[in-house]
Amino acid sequence: MKKLVFLLLTFVFAFGIERSFLPPNEAFKESFETNNNSLIINLELGKDIYLYADKVSVKIKKPEQFDLTKELNIKEPVPYEEFIVHFYNLEIEVPFSLLKSKVDAKEYEIEFNFQGCSKAGLCYAPMTKTTVVKIPENVVAKTTVSSVDNIDSTDLNETDTIASSLKDGNFFIVLITFFGFGLLLSLTPCVFPMIPILSSIIVKAGQNEKLTAKKGFFLSLVYVLAMSLAYTIAGVIAGIFGANLQVALQNPYVLTVFAAIFVALAFSMFGYFKLELPQSLQNKINKTTEGREKQGVFGIAVMGFLSALIVGPCVAPPLAGALVYIGQTGDAILGGAALFVMSLGMGLPLLLIGLGAGKFMPKPGGWMETITKIFGIVMLAIAIWMLDRVLEATIVMYLWALLLLGSAIYLKVYEHILIKLITLVILIYGVIVFVGAVSGATNVLNPLEKFTSGKTIAMQQNELVFKSVKNITQLEEAIKSSNKPVMLDFYADWCVSCKELEEITFKDEQVIQKLKGFTLLRADVTANNQDDKDLQKRFNIVGPPGLIFWDKNKKEINAAKIVGYKNPKEFLEIVNKHF
Structure with a gap:
């Protein structure tokens, strides 16, 4: 009888366990x-x-x-x-x-x-x-197009090394390291456009009340925390789902709308109208004693969040390394934390600006109004800078010329000698840019390039020529038919670091001489279509710029892979090491 009960209980227990699987x-x-x-x-x-x-x-x-x-x-x-x-x-x-x-x-x-x-x-x-x-x-x-997961650990590039350090490092050491990466990135063009944006916000806040160092720091902190949150969310999404939110937002419609927002902010600073939340939302917020302050904080947080996603979509080795780590392991906690502290490091200069502005900001009055209007001009400059990713270069040149000429006329009403001098310089440069635009120049920093004909012809003869590849099939055919080492450049019109590579690194004489011995290919991923995504996914490129190399035997040299901007010296150090 006991055996029968034991067998029955065993059967019931086993059946119950089986049902749970x-x-x-x-x-x-x-x-x-x-x-x-x-x-x-x-x-x-x-x-x-x-x-x-x-x-x-x-x-x-x-x-x-x-x-x-x-x-x-x-x-x-x-x-x-x-x-x-x-x-x-x-x-x-x-x-x-x-x-x-x-x-x-x-x-x-x-x-x-x-x-x-x-x-x-x-x-x-x-x-x-x-x-x-x-x-x-x-x-x-x-042809030989390798994957990162199958590369020997001794053949790691900068991005892979960072991804590996996330896997093997202590949690707190990883966070400290990424904060340091952020500090270094704060010196790059990723952060520069955010400086005038934050400064204009602080100036606007100081128009009607005295701005203390504490208040300036607080406003900056709200902006930086929102910016860091945006970078983290976008990074985790890119790592897990392979969809780079920042890249997806770099399309003409989004950029045009955001440029229009900056134009509206500019005219608000000129005093033509006042930007406020809808009245119904204001009434709800103003039920609290700190309603007006909360309105301002909310607006700053939104601007910080959107600025990170749209204004500065930079890809650098630390960011790429974190995204590769998240994509390979699914560990969004460590990867996201690393991205967050890196963003805080990037925002440190912005915090210092807020602290300094709060301490040294002039009292409300005539000076404050002048500064506010100058920042309105800066807002228009940011709008043109964003439209540079959408419009033809010649049209952008005309916009810069109009902004410079219009600013000179607008500032002429001020009698201060310093402003008069600045106005004269702006007017002269505006005329030069307009002449350059008429001549067909495309670089606002070198508007008379078409008039230095001898130098221009020499430069054109010595320029690097890239062959366009649209998809993986075209890439593999190009590699297969090449009898030289190959370099593939991932480029996009909206990528600031790509233009740095184009205008600085790829125009350096030593770099040009080195790359004359390469087959140069370019994948323009501006449209971010499916072919673009497939190409980037093949090489774990989370966003441009990215440079991939193959030797004469059509073997991919993973250790030479470059993500983000490198100046001519850094670029040559990497290429000379492997070729």
């Missing part, structure tokens, strides 16, 4: 998708389910058998108990060009293998899923 079709939900260039394998894991890393494989079964696993970009696994596992959903891209390089066929049977377990203790049997893929006729065999 997910069935295989819920624990593992696989799907196959195709685009113009690749097969995408998606595997969605159920709650508390993980995969054994060594059991994940992708193979060609027909027309011939090949194991593709080591040549694919698969998220890096993590240690768990005594195993190496994947805890997160997998998205594996299988390029058609890779299939073609193994066996030349029009149709392939692809096999996807995996095995996983539940944290509760149940291990599922190994599973195999297959699909048949038909590829377009224009696909060519894959």
Whole structure:
């Protein structure tokens, strides 16, 4: 009788446990998708389910058998108990060009293998899923385009090194390090446009009341915290989902709207109207004793958030390293924290500006009105600077000329000798820029470039010539046909650092001489379409600028990969080391 009861209890217990586990079709939900260039394998894991890393494989079964696993970009696994596992959903891209390089066929049977377990203790049997893929006729065999996950640790570039330090470093040391990265980035063009924006906000706040150092610092802190929050959210989204929010917002419609906002702010500073929240919202906020102050804080926070996303979409090695780490591990907590403290480091100069402005700001009165109007002109300059990413260079030159001439006329009403002198200089330069625009010049800092004909012809003869590539197929064909080392430049019209590379680094004589021995390719990702995204994803480029190199044997030199702006000296140090 006791044995019978024991067996019955064992059966009930086992049945109850079994019922608590997910069935295989819920624990593992696989799907196959195709685009113009690749097969995408998606595997969605159920709650508390993980995969054994060594059991994940992708193979060609027909027309011939090949194991593709080591040549694919698969998220890096993590240690768990005594195993190496994947805890997160997998998205594996299988390029058609890779299939073609193994066996030349029009149709392939692809096999996807995996095995996983539940944290509760149940291990599922190994599973195999297959699909048949038909590829377009224009696909060519894959050249050597490596993935970061398959690169030896001794061959890391700057971005990969930073991503690796996130994996291996102490949490607090990582945060301190990224704060230091932020301080360095604060000296780059990423932050420069935010200085006049914040300064104008502080000037506006000081129009009607005395601005103390404490108040100036507080306003700056609100702006910097909102900016840091935006960078963090955009970074985590880019790392996990592969969608760079900052890049997505660099389209003509968004930039035009934001430029219009700066124009409205400028005319508000000129005194033509007053920008305020809707009356209904003001009434709700003003029910508290600090209503007016909260309105200002809210507006500053919104401006800080939007400025980070739209005004300064810079990509630098620390940012790229954090995004690569988040994308490979799914660890949004450490990656997001690193991005947040990095953004605080970037915002430190802005905090100092707020503190200084609050201490040295003139008292409300005539001087304050003059400063406010000058910052209105600065707001118009920022609007033109943003439209430079959307409009033709010649049109932008005319806008700069009109702004300079208009500013000179506008400031002429002031009698102070210093302002009169500044007005005269602005007027003369405005005339020069207008003449330059008529001549076809495109650089506001060098408006008379067309009149120095001898120098211009010499420079044109010595300029670097890039061949455009639109997608992965064109890139691979260009690499395959080259008998020289290859450099691929990821560029976008809205990318400030890209233009720095173009105007400074790529116009340096030593750099030009070095790159004359390369096949130069350029992927213009301004449109951010699917081909652009596929190209960037192939090389873990989260946004331009990015430079990828191959040697004469068509082998990608990962250690030479450059993300972000490098001056001529830094650029040559990297290239000379590998070529």
